[in-house]
Amino acid sequence: MDSANTSRRGADILVSCLLKQGVDRIFCVPGESYLPVLDALHDVRDEIDLVVCRQEGGAANMADAYGKLTGRPGICFVTRGPGATNASIGIHTAFQDSTPLVMFVGQVGRGMKDREGFQEVDFAAMFAPLAKWAAEVNDPNRLPEYIHRAFQTALAGRPGPVVLSLPEDILSEIVGPEIELGVPAARLESAPTPAQTERLSQLLEASQKPLMIVGGGGWSAEAGRHVVAFAERHGIPVATSLRCQDYVPNTHPNHCGHLGIGADPALVARVKEADLLIVLGARLGEMTTAGYEMLRPPRLTQTLVHIHADPEELGRVYQADLPMAATAGAAAAALAALPGEGADARASWVAACHADYKRTLERPKSSAKLDLADAVSRLKARLPADTIVTNGAGNYAGWVHRYWPFETYRSQLAPTSGAMGYGVPAAVAAKLTFPNREVVAFAGDGCFLMNGQELATAAQYDAKILFVVANNGMYGTIRMHQEREFPRRVYGTDLKNPDFAALARAYGLHGERVEDIAEFDAALERSLAAPGAALLELVTDPDVISVRTTIAALRQRALA
Structure with a gap:
């Protein structure tokens, strides 16, 4: 029987429950609404690794990647209002991808509820269609009950995300000396008859x-x-x-x-x-x-x-x-x-x-200076079979899915929800979870800038990752649909991009820009030899819109 022998804060009980559930890593963006939890985590920093991210969407995506990699719930802490809304993309991805995840959201104090307090949102209502279960804990004595249920729900049947809202005053409230922490949640198997x-x-x-x-x-x-x-x-x-x-x-x-x-x-x-x-x-x-x-x-x-x-x-x-x-x-x-x-x-x-x-797997002949199929194939040939490959959403992903045969489980992390911005944070989580494995994150120019700030997280935690950015100066998937439906009426899909290689160097990473496939192998070797993470910006032909289609062909078919 597990019990606390001295009076403790709600936050201390919460962290004890997380330890009971076997939590070893938390992804977060800190917020004043759950400061007591951060204080309680300080005392168990040798048991729970706290990964501080740069945006809540990145933190939630990292928790999703952790859940995919381990089969255990990924854990995310975010603050109320903007923090929770930023993180909602990761909850939606975890739901559609059937990934176990538990997210804790700081909330206004109980005495402030229903007055539209600072950053107040009804999180149980907000996340109801996005999560398997969303609830608010209004009694610190019931934290063990809610946390056990959250983990059990995240693992049960079709896995998925759970969201628990934590009014900030319950985290500071002193709880009685005898609080049962419960038992670890377990995934239950059901077999055919x-x-x-x-x-x-x-x-x-x-x-x-x-x-x-x-x-x-x-x-x-x-x-x-x-x-x-x-x-x-x-x-x-x-x-x-x-x-x-x-x-x-x-x-x-x-x-x-x-x-x-x-x-x-x-x-x-x-x-x-x-x-x-x-x-x-x-x-x-x-x-x-x-x-x-x-x-x-x-x-x-x-x-x-x-x-x-x-x-x-x-x-x-x-x-x-x-x-x-x-x-x-x-x-x-x-x-x-x-x-x-x-x-x-x-x-x-x-x-x-x-x-x-x-x-x-056969690559068609290409006249492009940099053929993405060739680049992906060269990467595959150079790296170990158990390399973890991550990506978000965009036409660039078609080349990865086609020309990178996967050999081991789990070596692919990608959102079935179709969410852009997934690949960079997922790669950070992957490298922290399996530090001895190679990790490659693919992104398009549009996809990368949705969570590219997590390069700072990679740098902060010395996560040696190879980031590959395919830059064609557009939102490629949307342009493909646009050219098919409204040929020669391009509007709202062009992008003016930064120098991605220089941006990587600003974060302290190795960065190179490659415009010709003849330069690729040498740039790849320098990137892999770099002491830390590296980014390769691959400048691709904007006319090559997918694995099998060019813009010119789309226009010809649409106007025929």
């Missing part, structure tokens, strides 16, 4: 062209190994959903590609050709299904087995022939244990699907 696995075996036996799609939250390296074993034994190609490319080794013969934004047409055709779809963990959202056109809800022409940790997700959009409420780890283990063989009978199907994927 024997009847469900038997039905799946029957569907597999009748199938000639099964195909599997994996994604969602609660994944692990072990789940990936079980899926590979299942796919090998039964002869099933495996595709990954949006930005879940590292769930299975991309070099494996059963891997067939990535159902991300602008998925390979050959893979889309294979999904439509399949007679049995086994979907594990993925929600089958808008991006993964090409706007619900590749797989049209509510009923598919293929037989659908949908396995998801949240039973309320099953049947929400797609009506499966065999729905299973099960967590990814337990479901993958059950699939790996299924008896039967199908590899020989489906060998040609698997080989054809994998060959389609391998063709996507």
Whole structure:
């Protein structure tokens, strides 16, 4: 039984509860609304590492990245009003990405509530549609109860973010000597029933062209190994959903590609050709299904087995022939244990699907001085297989997703929410979490400046990261849509950028600008040899708007 033997402040109880939950790192931007917590953290600085960030959006994104990397809730502390609203982007990302995260928000004192006090917001109402649970703690004696529930909720079923609002006076209030700290939260596994696995075996036996799609939250390296074993034994190609490319080794013969934004047409055709779809963990959202056109809800022409940790997700959009409420780890283990063989009978199907994927790695000839496909491929060849790759949102990400085959879990950190500005803070969290692994953060010029100030955090904590900024002088994704819908009517998408390399040097990093691929290798070696973090600014052709499309081609098609 855990109890406090002396009277303590609410903030001391809170920090003791965090230790009880196994918290070892907190990302924050300090605020006066939770100063007692900072004071309490001072006494446990050898047990909890406090990472001070430069903007709350960066702190929340770092907490999300930590949650993705470890499977444990990432922890973020922000102040009220502007702090919480800045951090909301990370909460939205954690929700859509199914990442466990707990954010604590300082709040006005209880005596000030409902008067629109300084920076007052009803955070339970504000975060209700963005989080799994949002609440306010108005009694310091109940802090252990709320914190345990927050961690349990963040981990349960489909993982996600929880927000707790902390009125500043409860943090200073003295609490009685006997306060139970509770027990650590635990992720609960739910497995398919024997009847469900038997039905799946029957569907597999009748199938000639099964195909599997994996994604969602609660994944692990072990789940990936079980899926590979299942796919090998039964002869099933495996595709990954949006930005879940590292769930299975991309070099494996059963891997067939990535159902991300602008998925390979050959893979889309294979999904439509399949007679049995086994979907594990993925929600089958808008991006993964090409706007619900590749797989049209509510009923598919293929037989659908949908396995998801949240039973309320099953049947929400797609009506499966065999729905299973099960967590990814337990479901993958059950699939790996299924008896039967199908590899020989489906060998040609698997080989054809994998060959389609391998063709996507072929780089078309480019007349550009700096071909981003070439640059990404050279980086991949130079760095270790377990390098952690981060990115935000933008057309530049298409080159990363296509030309960087992922080999280990977890080596990809990218927002399925499509949030710009994710890559830089995620890289900082990744390097602090795994200091012995290489970390590369990709960003576009627009994406980088949304959280580029976290270069200061990288410098402050000696996080040796390689930042790669693709600079084409525009918001590329929006320009692509603009050129398609309103050709030759460019407005609001051009950017006048700083000298990114000089900006990096101003933060104390190594910085270089590369305009020709002939300069790339030498610049890369100098960057990797630098004592600290480094930034490579890659100046790319603004006419090359995506992996497969140029602005000129878009205009020609639009005006035809």
